[in-house]
Amino acid sequence: MESREQINAVWQMQNYIEGHLDEPITLHALAKSAGYSPWHCARIFKELTGKAPFEYIRMYRLSKAAMELRDNDIKVVDVAMDFLFDSHEGFTRAFRRQFGMSPNEYKKNTPPIYLFHPWSIREYYYWLRDMQEDAPPLSGDFFIQVRNFPKRKLLLKRGVSSDDYFSYSNENGCDVWGLLCSVKEALYEPVGLWLPDTLRPPGTSRYAQGVELPEDYGGTIPEGFDLIDLPECKMMMFQSAPYDDLHFEEAILNLSQIIDAYDPTRSGYEWADEAAPRFQLDPQGWRGYIEARPVRELP
Template sequence: MQYYIEANLKEPITLQSLGRAAGYSPFHAARLFKAHTGRTPFDYIRALRLSQAALTLRGGSASVLTVALEFVFSSHAGFTRAFTRQFGLPPSEYRRRGGAQHLFMPYPVLANHHQTREGEKKMTEESPTRIIFVQVVERPARKLLLKRGEKAEDYFAYCEEVGCEIWDVLCGVKEALYEPVGLWMPAHLVPAGTSRYAQGVELPLDYSGSVPEGYDLIDLPPCRMMVFQGEPYDDAVFEDAIREVWKQIDRFDPTLYGYRWAPEAAPRFQLAPMGYRGYIEALPVEAINP
């Protein structure tokens, strides 16, 4: 159903046509769609149309009305209201700012979704699914307080080198902008004799507080981060949850949404694995047509 929606995003889509594409009744198609994506079909279609419209506004010169009609909105006013609800500002202001954060970029549900034909398996509610939520967020110019290792490439090697108590120190930094993170530093931010993987916390650009012994304080420029969030999971299998998100990141093509990877723009980071919220990791990106 996701593929049908993407292929017909600029055409009217009804529950009947969605059901026919999936091989189900309209009611059953809508119920399964929400169960596997977390959204009703029409919420999903509207959010995806608005995100694609935002990319069109950012990268082109077509009028707001032209873009609204292209993405099946019946009026300038209706499009503006929906756009403002989703992005927090009207289309004309979004274009002026060159904004692109918080786009709705659904990752395909990984499920056996085939019509019953010549022995193919039809999707059932028991079929395993893996849903990855993706969004782009803005990071302002800021400072990064970090503790480096020696050779570590991941969390476990880092803890062996440095110890796990670093996290407690970072959690105690009251000026932090966000929660502490594990970091994979870009090459130009890795001094000789230090590890690519580190742990740190981002601070306001004007931070002038103390720096604990053995830590570094560096400046980071503004950037955009593409954030991947997996489904909630049992904490006992957190390594499997991390690997699943990594697998989907490896397969993901950001150019479909107007971005490309920008590994030197900022550190890649991971939040502490917590089963109730799903595993979260973010990679730096840049707009293809800024």
Template sequence: MDEAEAIMAVQQMQEYIDDNILRKITLKELAVAAGYSPWHAARLFKEVTGKAPFEYIRTLRLTKAALVLRDSNEKIIDVAMDFMFDSHEGFTRAFSKQFGLSPSRYSKYTPPIKLFMPEKVFDTYREFHKGEKMMSEKNNTKSVFVQVVERPARKVLLKRGKEATEYFAYCEEVGDVWSVLVSVKEAMYEPIGMWLPKHLIKEGTSQYVQGVEVPTDYANNIPDGYELIQLPPCKLMVFQGEPYNDEDFMDAIGEVWNHIERFTPSVYGYQWAPEAAPRFQLAPMGYRGYIEARPVKAIN
């Protein structure tokens, strides 16, 4: 069996699970989605994702249930039933085992927790084999939208690496952080990857980190290994590229970076202020284009 075909079959099972997460799913249904026998489909799924199909389904259901509890006032028993748990007690046991606290406590306090956020395995496979090439200068340069925004005083909940100066090295050093950051109910904005200014880098830690900005009065739990630091008000110049196909995200990032390197902020009456705030990037999403922000200050 071709490797790409096998991984594509697993992604087809993932997509079937996503589409049917609120109803009973059988191994036979997954096998039909994959185009293999039930035994072979289950073996492939475990080999590629590291989880047996029903362990994967249960873990994903618990994450989605946690988000409902975080963002709504639904009763725990109703959430449990919606996500195919037979009883309040069974849901509570499973939830407590996965997240380290009961659903009632989580619903009340909503501390950051580690959510299960599986990537689509075939998409990841395709990107890996495509390689990490960056777009070089081209004659048909695409448009990049530029604006200046103001950020208020705030804090950022982050996790430091050791030596990382960019996303891929950070992921190798630290692993999955995003699944915790997206669970933060008090988040002011979506999670970000940040290049810290020198004065915010602790000795022996990385320049590149991931975190989420929260209000200055944030008083919820700080997960082990994370840190809460203060950021002053600042101005940021935000660069947003054109929408792109998701598989072309490295090219899209390169296009924006090329534009920033050529850009003169004085056109807008500003100059770069790298020590005023972290430079940051949003998660690349093709429908909105790649977005990156760099700190600036007004030219007097």
């Protein structure tokens, strides 16, 4: 296991990059934020993230630039300058290498693309530590509401045998979430989901990742993804109290246990697990962990 000092140093560099993405970033500045020499910072950053600092910065800037082109009426050359590329041509070459198309092609069609979606290295390694130490679950308040969902489509990437996020990531890598975040027509944010047997072809996993789309969606279906119909349904939404991001694994475990033990008849419902996928939103400590399970009203 990497040392706490190395993990925190790389985390500090990630935070510096996040806060200065639209400014020139030097290795000296990264080293100053982490408290190590430039050479040592470059070495441990690549060891822990798998990418050299400036590769990481370039991929992140290109992904942010793609979202600007997707969401705003802005010239490609202006986006290139905003994200500190020296020229329109250099930006176009880098964009094509990362996404397989030119910025102009992407701006015109905005198909789903694999965005670079960096994860906090500190959260990852603290999760490994907690798993090894078998950390106890958190306790605390939670909030419940029932929401109606319309008929819609689900763009999803299936696994083979995964039952949760971590086994799914081992099967499919961490790039799926970045692609889902790029889908312009998304109704809501991407979700991790547990599929009922009725929505699982033989040989596919219970857990998957996807994003919900309008019922009439006719856009691109990326290679390796499926597009399926979801019926109108009711979902009982559970939301935990806010928590420290370092303890997201405990927050997930705690709320999942609460849901499994909860009696929905207290609220006039019963579980309807065959009707729709159970899903989880991206754990974010400031809002609490959110998970939803399908229900139907009692007669």
